[in-house]
Amino acid sequence: MKRKKILLCILLTAALLAGCNAxxxxxxTTTPSQGTEDTADSDTPLIFEDEKSGSVTSLAVNIPxxxxxxxxxxxxxxxxxxxxxxLAVNAIYGDQTLKLDxxxxxxxxxxxxxxxxxxxxxxTGTFNDWRVVYLLRTDEKGITETDxxxxxxxxxxxxxEDGFSITSKIDVLGSYGGTxxxxxxxxxxxxxxxxYEFRGTPDGYKATLAVTGEISCRIEGGSTELKPGDxxxxxxxxxxxxxxxxxxxxxxxxxxxxxxxxGNYAYTIGGVDExxxxxxxxxxx
Numbered sequence: 001m002k003r004k005k006i007l008l009c010i011l012l013t014a015a016l017l018a019g020c021n022a023x024x025x026x027x028x029t030t031t032p033s034q035g036t037e038d039t040a041d042s043d044t045p046l047i048f049e050d051e052k053s054g055s056v057t058s059l060a061v062n063i064p065x066x067x068x069x070x071x072x073x074x075x076x077x078x079x080x081x082x083x084x085x086x087l088a089v090n091a092i093y094g095d096q097t098l099k100l101d102x103x104x105x106x107x108x109x110x111x112x113x114x115x116x117x118x119x120x121x122x123x124t125g126t127f128n129d130w131r132v133v134y135l136l137r138t139d140e141k142g143i144t145e146t147d148x149x150x151x152x153x154x155x156x157x158x159x160x161e162d163g164f165s166i167t168s169k170i171d172v173l174g175s176y177g178g179t180x181x182x183x184x185x186x187x188x189x190x191x192x193x194x195x196y197e198f199r200g201t202p203d204g205y206k207a208t209l210a211v212t213g214e215i216s217c218r219i220e221g222g223s224t225e226l227k228p229g230d231x232x233x234x235x236x237x238x239x240x241x242x243x244x245x246x247x248x249x250x251x252x253x254x255x256x257x258x259x260x261x262x263g264n265y266a267y268t269i270g271g272v273d274e275x276x277x278x279x280x281x282x283x284x285x
Contacts, residue, residue: 054159059109059120067111067118067138070094074109074122089124091136093143100124100134100145107131108153112160112184119146119184123153128285133166137187146187160184170196172237172257172265173274174207175284194239208233209245213277215269217255219247226255239263 059065064073072093079088079102089106091098103124110121120136120143131152137144154165163181166189170178178196182189200206211230216223226232235252236244241259246252258266267274274281 054115054161055111055113056156056158056160056164057111057113058156059111061106061109065111067093067120068140070138072111072120072138072143074100074106074120076106089122091120091122091134091143093138096142098136098143098145101132102126103132110153110156114160114184116184116186119187121153125152130169133189135184135187135189147189149182149189154179167199168196169284170198170237171283172243173209173234173278174282176207176234176237177201178237196237196239198234198236206233207282209281210279211277212279213272215255215277217253219251219253224253226253241265 059072059074061074061076064071066072070093072091075090075092076087077090078084079086085104086102087104087106088099089101089103091100100122101124103126105125107123107125108121109123112119112121118138120134120138122134122136123131124134125131131150133149133151133153134145135147135149137146149166149168151166151168154167156164160183163183165179165181167177167179170176176196176198177200179199180191180193180196182191184190198206209232211226211232212228214228215226217226218224231248232245232253234243234245238244241257242254243257244252244254255269258268258271260266269277
């Protein structure tokens, strides 16, 4: 009887072991190639995350750097034999040369890497402190100029998605540096704002205007007038013709200037010439 029980236990154990092996075999029937098909479609391209994606890097003029496997350089050279002040500015990418500008200097160069590609921001400066920012795109086809804007670059962010400031000259009741925040989208400078902020000079100076005529305006939501003798500090200008200011006591206000048929400042307010309403408007030059 004991032998029969022992024999029965052995047979049951063997059956159980055979069953475990069978389940493992069923589980492992997927071949390596089948496993690959489960994790990646052969028609789907592999996407590699660029370790520099979303970066801004400062570059130096006349010093080559490697961009996407090619040498990139912003070069300067004397533009005219009899004039050693004017410089010809070129962008060289691989064996391609792109003529940018004739200026007095290159102010700054930045490599901007973001999801839709690699861009180069180049700011040049010329007479009367006139600045221009060029937007260049580098890809497998070469280098192209995709946009340009009059103005100067401010502090650059670490990530271009945070936006970067460009200050442009605004000639409305004087000449002011108007600052807006931009991003790069599809090779263009893009902004959601219509407002140019007047932040003053780096040392904190802001121009003031002396009023010599009566100007209808809005002060903190209410209608009122500026009168002769009032002093205002310009603070911003909107593309729809609204001029923003602060009174001497810090109270903010605004008024509408006249625009021409193309949406540009017409140098009048309510049909009255600006020089009849203000004293010594601070236009550059």
